[in-house]
Amino acid sequence: MEAMRQSVANSIPDEPPADCKQEMARLRFRCPDGKVVSRRFLGDTQLTVLFDYLMLEGYRIVDYKVLTTFPRRDLTLEDTSKTLKELKMVPQETLILEAR
Template sequence: IKDLILLCGRIFLLLTLLTLIISVTTSWVNSFKSSQVYLKEEDEEKNEKRQKLVRKKQQEAQGEKASRYIENVLKPHQEMKLKKLEERFYRMTGETWKLSNGHKLGGDEDLVLESESQTSSETANREAAKRRNLPKPVTKVSPAAEQPTQKEVLDLPEEPPEIAEEVVTVALRCPSGRVLRRRFFKSCSSQVLFDWMMKIGYHTSLYSLSTSFPRRTLEVERGWSLQDVGITVDTVLNVEEKEQSS
């Protein structure tokens, strides 16, 4: 029995020692791993800082290159281009004297001024001679300028609603391309079309109305209605300029 008890005690002691060894070993391994992870994170952080610093230096270098390019290439090119445009402008306007660098007082200044004044006077004399020889322009008053002034205010009949009976829509196609539309009763006087044309700025002494298909001049008589002149459906009329007798 004593031997059995001693054997059990030894086994228990051995298990305790083994457990202690395993615990110490595990803690040591974990601490080693954590230190490795910490070192790895620290290295990554250093690498990231190093990369940021490199990128910053590269950006600064690129910015410096761009500024040198602008200063040494773009600005001189733009200045040269502006100078050429300025020279071209002064040559077109005849002010080439503005392109000269000027002269100091004394010396050749009087000769230069005298030469320039002589050249300008000769140019002025030639232009005056040309103006005397040119024929006087014949100013022809356009028909629009000859349009008589409309003093009276033309009143058009009230526009009927779309749902009313015996109503037609008349469209006026103006010479400018604008198209105006208005509704009238078929029983309205045909003269209302010419009143409408005059109201929008086309006088009857200079303009007439014509149908589109077939193309013919619209003729009206006193007392005729729209229906009498053939406007029984929606119609497009053209505002045309009358032929001026020579």
């Protein structure tokens, strides 16, 4: 399990700087315990990378839904090869993590 976790950690790109010139998604995650986590991703990042990031934060997709606020949709049902830009999460989005 730890080897898999390390492999996923190595596959996640570094967070882009705030002054990055490329299109960027500024995401805020509302966690079930009330914690709010923020992170930036490039707009061309695939959804699967976002799910890998959440797994490292302790929120596995098999245990949690990832929901947009408006319109409300479950991203865990989307094609994971879509980019954050294609999913209209650029320039920013608040996502809700909900236990299954």
